Amino acid sequence: MKHLINLATVLLVFLTVSSCKTDTKKEQETKEQHTDQISKKDCKDVHWSHHKGEDGPENWKNLCDGFSDCGENAQSPINIITSNVSKVDTLIAAKFSYGTSGVDIINNEHTVQFNISGEHNVNLNGTDYKLLQFHYHTLSEHTIDGNYYPIEVHFVHKNSDTNFAVLGVLFEEGESNALFEKYLDKFPTSKGSFKSEDIIDVLSLFPENKSYYNYKGSLTTPPCSEVVNWYVLKTPLTASKEQIEVFSKIMNNNYRPIQALNSREVQVYNH
Numbered sequence: 623m624k625h626l627i628n629l630a631t632v633l634l635v636f637l638t639v640s641s642c643k644t645d646t647k648k649e650q651e652t653k654e655q656h657t658d659q660i661s662k663k664d665c666k667d668v669h670w671s672h673h674k675g676e677d678g679p680e681n682w683k684n685l686c687d688g689f690s691d692c693g694e695n696a697q698s699p700i701n702i703i704t705s706n707v708s709k710v711d712t713l714i715a716a717k718f719s720y721g722t723s724g725v726d727i728i729n730n731e732h733t734v735q736f737n738i739s740g741e742h743n744v745n746l747n748g749t750d751y752k753l754l755q756f757h758y759h760t761l762s763e764h765t766i767d768g769n770y771y772p773i774e775v776h777f778v779h780k781n782s783d784t785n786f787a788v789l790g791v792l793f794e795e796g797e798s799n800a801l802f803e804k805y806l807d808k809f810p811t812s813k814g815s816f817k818s819e820d821i822i823d824v825l826s827l828f829p830e831n832k833s834y835y836n837y838k839g840s841l842t843t844p845p846c847s848e849v850v851n852w853y854v855l856k857t858p859l860t861a862s863k864e865q866i867e868v869f870s871k872i873m874n875n876n877y878r879p880i881q882a883l884n885s886r887e888v889q890v891y892n893h
């Protein structure tokens with residue numbers, strides 16, 4: 623039985639992490655020694671990274687007690703093997719009750735994130751979830767039959783502290799992306815934020831066909847809590863070659879390596 627997830631710990635990953643990259647190396651070393659001597663329990667000031675090294679994905683589980691889930695058996699992302707997914711009659715189409723949101727973009731040094739204002743709900747197979755934010759990864763985190771896509775966006779929804787739903791949408795190279803056209807040159811390239819009076823229609827950010835792969839997994843960043851019902855949409859969005867290049871530079875490979883599926887099953891719903 624999993625230990626109860628502390629809300630503050632879960633939210634850590636969604637909100638701006640204040641500790642990263644601002645420290646000098648010396649301060650960081652002092653902090654790590656201090657952490658080792660006193661206790662490994664407090665993850666608040668622990669620095670982690672998407673890149674290989676002491677604070678990289680392979681070591682997340684060892685950085686502090688609160689990140690131990692990163693070494694568990696139901697982690698995300700995964701490689702979705704299309705010939706192995708189960709088609710089940712019990713899955714139904716997502717029912718969206720989305721509205722419009724203001725524009726509030728932050729770069730927290732792990733991702734570029736749009737914080738959402740207004741009420742946006744989705745019913746997924748009988749459970750209601752509220753949209754909190756969406757953010758990006760380059761390359762994609764999920765792979766399809768072993769293939770990476772250049773970008774993946776995650777729409778993060780919450781029902782309770784132990785029940786999140788993330789809708790993942792992959793991007794492929796193609797027509798220019800309308801949201802990027804408007805905001806790509808406004809995205810903070812380092813820690814920072816951009817706000818405007820604009821209004822965005824959130825549902826317009828999704829592909830028309832909302833067929834999905836569904837499996838149970840985790841947050842893809844520390845604390846890697848296994849509280850996420852994943853819905854990876856089958857239909858990708860597009861962005862132009864230039865947009866992908868500019869965006870990938872800002873994001874700097876912020877994707878977690880593929881995790882083992884273990885005993886889990888991936889199910890599919892086709893519209």
Ligand SMILES: [Zn+2]
Nearest residue numbers: 757759776842
């Ligand atoms: Zn994500």
